[in-house]
Amino acid sequence: MRRNLFGGLLAIFLVFALAACGAKSQEDVIKELDKKMEELSSYKAEAKMTLTTGSEPQVYDVEIWYKQPSYYRVNLKNAEKEQNQMILRNDEGVFVLTPALNKSFRFQSDWPKNGSQAYLYESLVKDILNDSNASFKATKNHYVFETKTNYQNSKMLPKQEIILNKKDLSPVSVKVMDTDMKPLLTVEFSKVEFNAEFDKNAFDTEKNMTRAQLDVPTIAQEGNGTLEVMYPLDLPAGVEPVEEKEIATENGKRLIMTFGGEKSFTLIQEKARVLPAMSTPSFIKGEPVDLGFAIGALTDHSLTWSYNGVDFTIASNDLTPEEMMMIARSVQGTAIK
Known part of the structure; x- marks a missing residue:
């Protein structure tokens, strides 16, 4: 009886010992991630x-392509709004394409090396490797990291939870959180293919604009049609609306809103003009920034973006880049003009 009891306890001890030996530490996983990045030549995802900064969640489909050494193609699409934008990086530079407007911007930029990118695998791994204070836990099928972010507005979005698949270290989900640890941006990966194959034109600017326009037709010009005016729902402390002015243009109406108080800025919005087919990309001295629902162009004193057939510009000598991005993400309140 005693021998059987001892044998049973020994068996249980061995099971736990083997389980403990098989459990990987945070250091083990980090070493594997480092090795994974050294061996990674390409991927498709x-x-x-889901963006939850406004009154209602906005959901977008994202398709990501990457090929060594620094070729990227990120396609961002909201089917309901017919909003489609693409960010490309190739030998010619960094481009943001808006196919429905025949519009493209070219940046002299280090994107995506200049900050965290929630949908880029190598960016997530970099954030994990660079944060010596990252928290870690292992579940049955996943590794869960909580790290600091490297966003331009990292004061407002300081933390992120990154979940990786134990089997191949592929990304499962990312939650980017505000100072109250509330998720404002969530990315859920449905498919990841490492070391994927691409055709020779996969990252070509012209070819991608043409392909994208087959999915999202060019917006029809409506002349003096109505403008669904958007209002910012979040303003910096001590800032309030001052004036709203409407100007007639060849393309319809331009609305100019001024805000003042402790800081001042101007918000301009007007119907977007569809450019002639195959127009030359406009060069911008600034950075492409991900607003969640659109890709904007950020300079020292302005932020411009297109959304649902409308061009927006925030201009200010007082606002920080973080504040401009916060305001842009909140421009969702509407009234027909």
């Missing part, structure tokens, strides 16, 4: 991105 599909994900659903």
